[in-house]
Amino acid sequence: MDLDDVDRHLLELLQSDARLTFSELGRRVSLSAPAVTERVRRLEHRGVITGYSARIDPEKLGRPIQAIVRVRVRSLDGPRFRETILPLPEITDADHVTGDECWQLRVHCRTTAELEQFVERAQRYGETTTSLVFSSPVRGRGLPL
Protein backbone atom coordinates (compact mmCIF):
# COMPACT_ATOMS: atom_id res chain seq x y z
CA MET A 1 0.00 0.00 0.00
CA ASP A 2 2.74 2.42 -0.90
CA LEU A 3 2.29 5.33 1.45
CA ASP A 4 5.05 7.89 1.49
CA ASP A 5 6.25 9.90 4.45
CA VAL A 6 3.85 12.74 3.79
CA ASP A 7 0.87 10.37 3.65
CA ARG A 8 1.93 8.85 6.93
CA HIS A 9 2.35 12.26 8.47
CA LEU A 10 -1.13 13.29 7.30
CA LEU A 11 -2.64 10.09 8.72
CA GLU A 12 -0.96 10.74 12.02
CA LEU A 13 -2.28 14.29 12.15
CA LEU A 14 -5.82 13.29 11.20
CA GLN A 15 -5.78 10.41 13.65
CA SER A 16 -5.19 12.81 16.50
CA ASP A 17 -7.40 15.62 15.22
CA ALA A 18 -9.79 14.86 12.42
CA ARG A 19 -11.01 18.45 12.21
CA LEU A 20 -7.75 20.05 11.15
CA THR A 21 -8.32 22.17 8.07
CA PHE A 22 -6.55 21.36 4.83
CA SER A 23 -4.62 24.59 5.12
CA GLU A 24 -3.43 23.69 8.58
CA LEU A 25 -2.46 20.21 7.43
CA GLY A 26 -0.59 21.88 4.58
CA ARG A 27 1.39 24.02 6.99
CA ARG A 28 2.30 21.05 9.14
CA VAL A 29 3.57 18.95 6.24
CA SER A 30 4.97 21.88 4.23
CA LEU A 31 2.66 21.51 1.27
CA SER A 32 -0.04 23.66 -0.29
CA ALA A 33 -3.64 23.18 0.76
CA PRO A 34 -4.70 21.83 -2.65
CA ALA A 35 -1.89 19.28 -2.62
CA VAL A 36 -2.98 18.08 0.80
CA THR A 37 -6.62 17.95 -0.23
CA GLU A 38 -5.72 15.73 -3.15
CA ARG A 39 -3.69 13.39 -0.97
CA VAL A 40 -6.42 13.09 1.62
CA ARG A 41 -9.02 12.40 -1.05
CA ARG A 42 -6.82 9.64 -2.41
CA LEU A 43 -6.34 8.12 1.04
CA GLU A 44 -10.10 8.12 1.52
CA HIS A 45 -10.67 6.66 -1.91
CA ARG A 46 -8.16 3.87 -1.42
CA GLY A 47 -9.85 2.92 1.84
CA VAL A 48 -6.90 3.82 4.04
CA ILE A 49 -9.08 6.39 5.79
CA THR A 50 -12.48 4.83 6.39
CA GLY A 51 -14.14 7.78 8.09
CA TYR A 52 -13.91 10.51 10.68
CA SER A 53 -15.69 10.41 13.98
CA ALA A 54 -16.13 12.39 17.14
CA ARG A 55 -15.20 10.48 20.26
CA ILE A 56 -17.89 10.82 22.88
CA ASP A 57 -17.73 9.99 26.57
CA PRO A 58 -20.37 7.31 27.20
CA GLU A 59 -20.79 8.40 30.82
CA LYS A 60 -21.76 11.87 29.73
CA LEU A 61 -24.46 10.25 27.64
CA GLY A 62 -25.88 8.49 30.66
CA ARG A 63 -24.24 5.12 30.02
CA PRO A 64 -21.78 4.63 32.87
CA ILE A 65 -21.83 0.82 32.81
CA GLN A 66 -19.35 -0.59 30.34
CA ALA A 67 -18.80 -4.31 29.94
CA ILE A 68 -17.16 -6.84 27.72
CA VAL A 69 -19.39 -9.79 27.03
CA ARG A 70 -18.01 -12.94 25.45
CA VAL A 71 -20.46 -15.39 23.95
CA ARG A 72 -19.93 -19.02 22.96
CA VAL A 73 -22.42 -18.91 20.13
CA ARG A 74 -23.47 -22.37 18.98
CA SER A 75 -22.55 -22.64 15.32
CA LEU A 76 -26.11 -23.14 14.09
CA ASP A 77 -27.18 -19.97 15.90
CA GLY A 78 -24.57 -17.78 14.23
CA PRO A 79 -26.82 -16.10 11.67
CA ARG A 80 -29.62 -15.43 14.13
CA PHE A 81 -27.14 -14.05 16.65
CA ARG A 82 -25.85 -11.63 14.04
CA GLU A 83 -29.33 -10.51 13.12
CA THR A 84 -30.80 -10.06 16.55
CA ILE A 85 -27.93 -9.20 18.87
CA LEU A 86 -25.46 -7.18 16.80
CA PRO A 87 -27.95 -4.39 15.98
CA LEU A 88 -28.66 -3.69 19.65
CA PRO A 89 -27.68 -0.07 20.23
CA GLU A 90 -25.77 -0.58 23.46
CA ILE A 91 -23.12 -2.47 21.46
CA THR A 92 -20.30 -0.32 20.13
CA ASP A 93 -17.94 -3.12 19.08
CA ALA A 94 -18.44 -6.72 18.10
CA ASP A 95 -15.60 -9.01 17.11
CA HIS A 96 -15.84 -12.49 15.71
CA VAL A 97 -12.80 -14.31 17.02
CA THR A 98 -11.09 -17.69 17.19
CA GLY A 99 -11.68 -19.96 20.14
CA ASP A 100 -14.94 -21.24 21.41
CA GLU A 101 -15.98 -17.97 23.01
CA CYS A 102 -16.35 -16.85 19.47
CA TRP A 103 -18.00 -13.45 19.87
CA GLN A 104 -16.76 -10.58 21.93
CA LEU A 105 -18.97 -7.54 22.49
CA ARG A 106 -18.41 -4.16 24.08
CA VAL A 107 -21.59 -2.79 25.56
CA HIS A 108 -22.48 0.50 27.24
CA CYS A 109 -25.49 0.41 29.54
CA ARG A 110 -27.39 2.90 31.62
CA THR A 111 -27.70 0.59 34.60
CA THR A 112 -26.60 -2.82 35.75
CA ALA A 113 -30.20 -3.93 35.30
CA GLU A 114 -29.95 -3.02 31.64
CA LEU A 115 -26.71 -4.97 31.38
CA GLU A 116 -28.36 -7.95 33.04
CA GLN A 117 -31.14 -7.79 30.50
CA PHE A 118 -28.63 -7.61 27.66
CA VAL A 119 -26.70 -10.61 28.93
CA GLU A 120 -29.91 -12.59 29.27
CA ARG A 121 -30.76 -11.90 25.67
CA ALA A 122 -27.27 -12.86 24.51
CA GLN A 123 -27.45 -16.02 26.57
CA ARG A 124 -30.14 -17.39 24.33
CA TYR A 125 -27.38 -18.02 21.78
CA GLY A 126 -24.78 -19.59 24.05
CA GLU A 127 -22.91 -19.33 27.32
CA THR A 128 -21.66 -15.86 28.22
CA THR A 129 -18.79 -14.47 30.25
CA THR A 130 -19.12 -10.85 31.33
CA SER A 131 -16.41 -8.52 32.60
CA LEU A 132 -17.17 -5.04 33.83
CA VAL A 133 -14.74 -2.40 32.59
CA PHE A 134 -13.08 -0.46 35.41
CA SER A 135 -11.13 1.83 33.12
CA SER A 136 -9.67 1.96 29.65
CA PRO A 137 -6.22 3.52 29.85
CA VAL A 138 -5.87 3.09 26.09
CA ARG A 139 -8.91 3.70 23.91
CA GLY A 140 -8.74 3.99 20.13
CA ARG A 141 -5.08 4.90 20.17
CA GLY A 142 -3.74 5.58 16.72
CA LEU A 143 -1.69 2.95 14.99
CA PRO A 144 2.01 3.66 14.59
CA LEU A 145 3.06 5.29 11.34
Add this chain to the structure above:
Amino acid sequence: MDLDDVDRHLLELLQSDARLTFSELGRRVSLSAPAVTERVRRLEHRGVITGYSARIDPEKLGRPIQAIVRVRVRSLDGPRFRETILPLPEITDADHVTGDECWQLRVHCRTTAELEQFVERAQRYGETTTSLVFSSPVRGRGLPL
Protein backbone atom coordinates in the same frame (compact mmCIF):
# COMPACT_ATOMS: atom_id res chain seq x y z
CA MET B 1 -25.69 16.09 31.78
CA ASP B 2 -28.58 18.00 30.33
CA LEU B 3 -28.22 17.77 26.59
CA ASP B 4 -31.07 19.09 24.54
CA ASP B 5 -32.31 17.74 21.23
CA VAL B 6 -30.03 20.01 19.22
CA ASP B 7 -26.97 18.87 21.18
CA ARG B 8 -27.89 15.26 20.57
CA HIS B 9 -28.42 15.95 16.90
CA LEU B 10 -25.01 17.61 16.65
CA LEU B 11 -23.35 14.69 18.43
CA GLU B 12 -24.99 12.27 16.07
CA LEU B 13 -23.82 14.23 13.04
CA LEU B 14 -20.26 14.57 14.32
CA GLN B 15 -20.13 10.93 15.31
CA SER B 16 -20.76 9.92 11.73
CA ASP B 17 -18.69 12.65 10.10
CA ALA B 18 -16.34 14.62 12.26
CA ARG B 19 -15.27 16.88 9.39
CA LEU B 20 -18.61 18.53 8.75
CA THR B 21 -18.18 22.31 8.75
CA PHE B 22 -19.96 24.47 11.29
CA SER B 23 -21.96 26.01 8.49
CA GLU B 24 -23.09 22.61 7.31
CA LEU B 25 -23.95 21.56 10.85
CA GLY B 26 -25.90 24.79 11.15
CA ARG B 27 -27.92 23.96 8.06
CA ARG B 28 -28.70 20.48 9.31
CA VAL B 29 -29.91 21.60 12.72
CA SER B 30 -31.44 24.88 11.51
CA LEU B 31 -29.20 27.19 13.47
CA SER B 32 -26.63 29.81 12.52
CA ALA B 33 -22.99 28.79 12.26
CA PRO B 34 -21.88 30.82 15.31
CA ALA B 35 -24.61 29.26 17.41
CA VAL B 36 -23.46 25.80 16.38
CA THR B 37 -19.83 26.69 16.99
CA GLU B 38 -20.71 27.79 20.49
CA ARG B 39 -22.62 24.58 21.22
CA VAL B 40 -19.83 22.37 19.92
CA ARG B 41 -17.24 24.28 21.95
CA ARG B 42 -19.37 23.75 25.02
CA LEU B 43 -19.73 20.04 24.33
CA GLU B 44 -15.95 19.80 24.00
CA HIS B 45 -15.38 21.81 27.13
CA ARG B 46 -17.79 19.74 29.20
CA GLY B 47 -15.98 16.60 28.08
CA VAL B 48 -18.93 15.18 26.17
CA ILE B 49 -16.82 15.27 23.02
CA THR B 50 -13.33 14.04 23.87
CA GLY B 51 -11.79 14.37 20.43
CA TYR B 52 -12.07 13.74 16.74
CA SER B 53 -10.22 11.03 14.92
CA ALA B 54 -9.79 9.58 11.48
CA ARG B 55 -10.56 5.88 11.33
CA ILE B 56 -7.81 4.02 9.52
CA ASP B 57 -7.84 0.50 8.13
CA PRO B 58 -5.05 -1.37 9.95
CA GLU B 59 -4.59 -3.75 7.02
CA LYS B 60 -3.81 -0.87 4.70
CA LEU B 61 -1.10 0.11 7.15
CA GLY B 62 0.49 -3.31 6.90
CA ARG B 63 -0.99 -4.72 10.09
CA PRO B 64 -3.34 -7.49 9.02
CA ILE B 65 -3.08 -9.55 12.21
CA GLN B 66 -5.53 -8.41 14.84
CA ALA B 67 -5.89 -10.16 18.17
CA ILE B 68 -7.45 -9.79 21.56
CA VAL B 69 -5.10 -10.73 24.33
CA ARG B 70 -6.34 -11.23 27.87
CA VAL B 71 -3.80 -11.20 30.67
CA ARG B 72 -4.16 -12.41 34.28
CA VAL B 73 -1.78 -9.84 35.66
CA ARG B 74 -0.55 -10.73 39.15
CA SER B 75 -1.57 -7.89 41.41
CA LEU B 76 1.97 -6.96 42.41
CA ASP B 77 2.94 -6.65 38.76
CA GLY B 78 0.16 -4.20 37.92
CA PRO B 79 2.25 -1.01 37.89
CA ARG B 80 5.07 -2.54 35.87
CA PHE B 81 2.59 -4.02 33.42
CA ARG B 82 1.11 -0.58 32.87
CA GLU B 83 4.49 0.98 32.36
CA THR B 84 6.02 -1.53 30.03
CA ILE B 85 3.18 -3.16 28.12
CA LEU B 86 0.54 -0.45 27.66
CA PRO B 87 2.85 1.91 25.71
CA LEU B 88 3.62 -0.73 23.08
CA PRO B 89 2.48 0.74 19.78
CA GLU B 90 0.66 -2.35 18.46
CA ILE B 91 -1.92 -1.85 21.22
CA THR B 92 -4.89 0.31 20.25
CA ASP B 93 -7.12 -0.51 23.23
CA ALA B 94 -6.46 -1.65 26.76
CA ASP B 95 -9.20 -2.25 29.29
CA HIS B 96 -8.82 -2.99 32.95
CA VAL B 97 -11.72 -5.26 33.84
CA THR B 98 -13.23 -7.35 36.60
CA GLY B 99 -12.43 -11.02 36.84
CA ASP B 100 -9.06 -12.62 37.10
CA GLU B 101 -8.14 -12.08 33.47
CA CYS B 102 -7.95 -8.50 34.50
CA TRP B 103 -6.48 -6.87 31.39
CA GLN B 104 -7.81 -7.07 27.89
CA LEU B 105 -5.76 -5.74 24.98
CA ARG B 106 -6.47 -5.23 21.31
CA VAL B 107 -3.30 -5.52 19.25
CA HIS B 108 -2.55 -5.06 15.56
CA CYS B 109 0.52 -6.87 14.27
CA ARG B 110 2.34 -7.11 10.97
CA THR B 111 2.86 -10.87 11.24
CA THR B 112 1.97 -13.75 13.49
CA ALA B 113 5.62 -13.80 14.55
CA GLU B 114 5.22 -10.26 15.82
CA LEU B 115 2.08 -11.31 17.68
CA GLU B 116 3.94 -14.24 19.20
CA GLN B 117 6.64 -11.88 20.39
CA PHE B 118 4.03 -9.55 21.87
CA VAL B 119 2.32 -12.36 23.73
CA GLU B 120 5.63 -13.58 25.10
CA ARG B 121 6.34 -10.14 26.50
CA ALA B 122 2.88 -9.90 28.03
CA GLN B 123 3.27 -13.34 29.53
CA ARG B 124 5.97 -12.09 31.84
CA TYR B 125 3.18 -10.47 33.84
CA GLY B 126 0.74 -13.37 33.98
CA GLU B 127 -1.05 -16.04 32.01
CA THR B 128 -2.47 -14.94 28.68
CA THR B 129 -5.34 -16.02 26.46
CA THR B 130 -5.18 -14.90 22.83
CA SER B 131 -7.98 -14.82 20.27
CA LEU B 132 -7.38 -13.89 16.67
CA VAL B 133 -9.99 -11.53 15.24
CA PHE B 134 -11.65 -12.90 12.10
CA SER B 135 -13.78 -9.84 11.51
CA SER B 136 -15.34 -6.95 13.37
CA PRO B 137 -18.88 -6.46 12.09
CA VAL B 138 -19.30 -3.58 14.53
CA ARG B 139 -16.36 -1.25 15.17
CA GLY B 140 -16.64 2.03 17.00
CA ARG B 141 -20.35 2.33 16.33
CA GLY B 142 -21.78 5.50 17.74
CA LEU B 143 -23.80 5.39 20.91
CA PRO B 144 -27.53 5.94 20.62
CA LEU B 145 -28.72 9.50 21.09
Add this chain to the structure above:
DNA sequence: TATGAAAATTACATGTC
Protein backbone atom coordinates in the same frame (compact mmCIF):
# COMPACT_ATOMS: atom_id res chain seq x y z
C1' DT C 1 -3.86 32.11 -8.01
C1' DA C 2 -8.57 33.77 -7.90
C1' DT C 3 -13.38 32.87 -6.38
C1' DG C 4 -16.87 31.92 -3.36
C1' DA C 5 -17.56 29.60 1.12
C1' DA C 6 -16.58 29.12 5.87
C1' DA C 7 -14.55 30.60 10.34
C1' DA C 8 -13.71 33.93 13.93
C1' DT C 9 -15.00 37.94 16.10
C1' DT C 10 -17.88 41.68 17.43
C1' DA C 11 -22.03 43.79 18.34
C1' DC C 12 -26.70 43.41 19.29
C1' DA C 13 -31.48 40.99 20.06
C1' DT C 14 -34.47 37.87 22.64
C1' DG C 15 -36.26 35.14 26.40
C1' DT C 16 -36.06 33.49 31.34
C1' DC C 17 -35.40 33.89 35.93
Add this chain to the structure above:
DNA sequence: GACATGTAATTTTCATA
Protein backbone atom coordinates in the same frame (compact mmCIF):
# COMPACT_ATOMS: atom_id res chain seq x y z
C1' DG D 1 -31.18 43.55 35.60
C1' DA D 2 -28.33 39.54 34.83
C1' DC D 3 -27.59 35.62 32.27
C1' DA D 4 -27.87 32.30 28.59
C1' DT D 5 -28.38 31.72 23.86
C1' DG D 6 -29.40 33.25 19.65
C1' DT D 7 -28.80 36.24 15.02
C1' DA D 8 -26.47 39.63 12.00
C1' DA D 9 -22.52 41.91 10.08
C1' DT D 10 -17.60 42.11 9.26
C1' DT D 11 -12.95 40.58 8.51
C1' DT D 12 -9.83 36.93 7.95
C1' DT D 13 -8.97 32.43 6.52
C1' DC D 14 -10.00 28.38 3.84
C1' DA D 15 -11.55 25.31 -0.10
C1' DT D 16 -11.28 24.44 -4.64
C1' DA D 17 -11.40 25.17 -9.90
